[in-house]
Amino acid sequence: MATVPERYWWYEKVEPLEKIWLILAFLLVVVFFSAWMLIWHVIGPQNSTGKAYRVDPAAFKAEVEQFVAKYRVGEENGRPVVEPPAGSDVYLYATRFAFYPILRLRAGERYLLHIAALDYLHGFSISNSHQWNIQLYPGYEWVLPFTPTEPGVYNVVCNEYCGIGHEMMVGKILVVER
Numbered sequence: 001m002a003t004v005p006e007r008y009w010w011y012e013k014v015e016p017l018e019k020i021w022l023i024l025a026f027l028l029v030v031v032f033f034s035a036w037m038l039i040w041h042v043i044g045p046q047n048s049t050g051k052a053y054r055v056d057p058a059a060f061k062a063e064v065e066q067f068v069a070k071y072r073v074g075e076e077n078g079r080p081v082v083e084p085p086a087g088s089d090v091y092l093y094a095t096r097f098a099f100y101p102i103l104r105l106r107a108g109e110r111y112l113l114h115i116a117a118l119d120y121l122h123g124f125s126i127s128n129s130h131q132w133n134i135q136l137y138p139g140y141e142w143v144l145p146f147t148p149t150e151p152g153v154y155n156v157v158c159n160e161y162c163g164i165g166h167e168m169m170v171g172k173i174l175v176v177e178r
Contacts, residue, residue: 050113050144057118057138060093067091068101076102081174089114090146092156092171094122094136096163099156099171106178107151116141123159126173135160148175 014022067090071082080101084090086109093100095118105111115124117136124134124142134142148154156171 050142053141053143054139055116055141057116060091060114060116060141061118063114064091064093064100072101073104076172084111086178087111091115093118094124094158094169094171095119097158097165097169099158099169102172102174104174104176105146105148107148107175108178110145110147113144113146114141115144120162121160122162122169123157125157125159126154127157133159148173151175151177 067084068080068082071084072080073083074081079098081104082090082101083104086106089112090103090105092103092113092115094115115134115136117138117140119138121138122136124132124136126132132144134144136142152175154173154175156173158166158169162169
C-alpha cells in the first residue's frame with residue numbers, strides 16, 4: 001500500500017547528488033537551446049530579408065492599379081491576372097478579404113515583389129518553396145526579392161485574423177515555365 005507524503009514534503013532538504021543533476025539538466029537545456037538558436041539563425045531558412053518602407057495606402061493602391069492596367073492579360077473570378085516581364089517589379093496588395101491582383105510569373109526568373117496592406121493588419125504567407133510568413137501593417141510596404149522555383153499555383157493566404165471573411169482570403173501567384 002502506498003504511503004501518503006507529509007503535508008509539506010517540498011520543504012525537505014534536497015540531496016547533494018540530486019542538486020547536481022538538476023543543475024546539469026538546467027545547464028544542458030540552456031546550452032543546447034542557445035546553441036540550436038545560434039546555429040538555426042545561421043543555416044536555417046529564414047523569412048526573406050526584404051525591406052519595409054512607409055507608404056500612403058491610397059498612393060500604393062494607385063500604383064498597383066497602374067501596374068494592373070499596364071500588364072493585364074486576363075481575369076479570374078473577377079480579379080485581374082497580370083503578367084509582367086521577367087526581372088520587373090511586381091505589385092500586390094491585401095485588403096479585406098482579398099489579395100489583388102493575381103500574378104502570373106515565370107519560373108526561375110527574379111522579381112521584386114512589392115506588397116502592402118491597405119486597411120487592416122493582414123498576413124502574407126506562401127507555403128510552397130519559399131516558406132514566407134510576413135505581417136503586413138497598413139502604411140508599410142514590403143519589398144522582397146522573389147524567384148519562383150517551380151511552375152504551379154502558389155497560394156497566398158492571410159494568416160492574421162482580419163474579420164468575418166478572413167477564411168476566404170486567399171490569393172494566387174501562377175508560375176509558368178520560362
